[in-house]
Amino acid sequence: MALKNKRYFWIQLAQDFFKSKEMKLLRKIAGGDTHTIIYLKMMLISLEDGGHIYYDGLADNLAEEIALVIDENVEDIKITLIFLESKGLLTRKNDRDYFLEQVPEMVGSETATARRVRKFRENKQALQCNTDETKCNGDIDIDKEIDIEIEKDIDKDKNKNKNPVELIVEEYQSRIAPLDGTQFEILKEFITLDGMEAKVVLKAIGFAADNGKxxxxxxxxxxxxxxxxxVLTIAAVDERERAYKESKIKGQSENQKSNVPEWSQPNYVNTTSEEDKEELEKRKRELLERLENRGG
Incomplete structure (x- = not known):
C-alpha cells in the first residue's frame, strides 16, 4: 500500500508580531509570557484545519480539551481564551467550532516529498566541492526523478487541505500584491458577514489581474x-457575465442595422406626404436649373 504523502505546516510570524497592541497587552497581564506561549501553541494545533479549533466534547470544556493537547495549565488556558475572544483574535462559529483569526495569513505548508527534496538539495549544496562545478550524471538523474515526483505531488495536493480564506490570500498575493491585515479583513468579511462564496472573491481577483487593474x-x-x-454565488456571477455578453452582441447588431438606410429595408414603407413630395420635387428642379446655368 502506498504511503500517504504527509503535509507539514508552520506559522510565519510577521516581524512586528510581538509589537502589536494585542500581544503587548497579552504579555503585560499576570503570567503574560505563559499566555503568549499558549496562544502560539493553539495556533500550531489549528494549522491543519486552517485556524479552526474544534471542541470534541471529550473534556468538560474547551480549555480542558486544549490542555490535553498542549500540556499547559487549564486555568492559564481559560484566561488566554477569554483574552483572545475579547480582542477578536478568537471567534466562535458555534459551540464546537472556534477560529483563530490571525492563522490564515500566517500559515505555510509543504508536502513530505517537497520537504525531502529541499533538505536533499540543501545538504548536497553544503557538501558540494568548490572545485567541481559540474554535476555528475548520477546527480542529474536523481534531481530529475525527484522533480518528477514533486510535480506529481503538487498536482495531487494543489488546493487540497486549504480553506477558502487561505486560497484567497494565496491568489491575491500571487496575482495582485502583498495583502496587508486590513485588506485581508475586508475580503474575509465579504464571505463571513455578507455570505458571499469564496469563489466569487477569487473571480474578482482574477478579473482585476486579467484586466491589468x-x-x-x-x-x-x-x-x-x-x-x-x-450577486453572492459563482453561479450568479457566471449568469451576469452571460447576460452582459448577450447584451453587448445585441447592441453591436443594432448599431450595424442603424447604419443601413431605411429605404433599403425589405419592409420599408414610404410615409412622405404629397405636400412634402411636391416640395422635394420643386427643390430638385431648382437645383438642376442652377447646375445647367453654371454649365452654360
Missing amino acids: RNFSYIKAILTNWKKDG
Missing part, C-alpha cells in the same frame, strides 16, 4: 457592486 480598491469596488446587486 492590480490594486485592492478595484477589487473591493467589484465585490461591493456585486454585493449591492445580490
Whole structure:
C-alpha cells in the first residue's frame, strides 16, 4: 500500500508580531509570557484545519480539551481564551467550532516529498566541492526523478487541505500584491458577514489581474457592486457575465442595422406626404436649373 504523502505546516510570524497592541497587552497581564506561549501553541494545533479549533466534547470544556493537547495549565488556558475572544483574535462559529483569526495569513505548508527534496538539495549544496562545478550524471538523474515526483505531488495536493480564506490570500498575493491585515479583513468579511462564496472573491481577483487593474480598491469596488446587486454565488456571477455578453452582441447588431438606410429595408414603407413630395420635387428642379446655368 502506498504511503500517504504527509503535509507539514508552520506559522510565519510577521516581524512586528510581538509589537502589536494585542500581544503587548497579552504579555503585560499576570503570567503574560505563559499566555503568549499558549496562544502560539493553539495556533500550531489549528494549522491543519486552517485556524479552526474544534471542541470534541471529550473534556468538560474547551480549555480542558486544549490542555490535553498542549500540556499547559487549564486555568492559564481559560484566561488566554477569554483574552483572545475579547480582542477578536478568537471567534466562535458555534459551540464546537472556534477560529483563530490571525492563522490564515500566517500559515505555510509543504508536502513530505517537497520537504525531502529541499533538505536533499540543501545538504548536497553544503557538501558540494568548490572545485567541481559540474554535476555528475548520477546527480542529474536523481534531481530529475525527484522533480518528477514533486510535480506529481503538487498536482495531487494543489488546493487540497486549504480553506477558502487561505486560497484567497494565496491568489491575491500571487496575482495582485502583498495583502496587508486590513485588506485581508475586508475580503474575509465579504464571505463571513455578507455570505458571499469564496469563489466569487477569487473571480474578482482574477478579473482585476486579467484586466491589468492590480490594486485592492478595484477589487473591493467589484465585490461591493456585486454585493449591492445580490450577486453572492459563482453561479450568479457566471449568469451576469452571460447576460452582459448577450447584451453587448445585441447592441453591436443594432448599431450595424442603424447604419443601413431605411429605404433599403425589405419592409420599408414610404410615409412622405404629397405636400412634402411636391416640395422635394420643386427643390430638385431648382437645383438642376442652377447646375445647367453654371454649365452654360
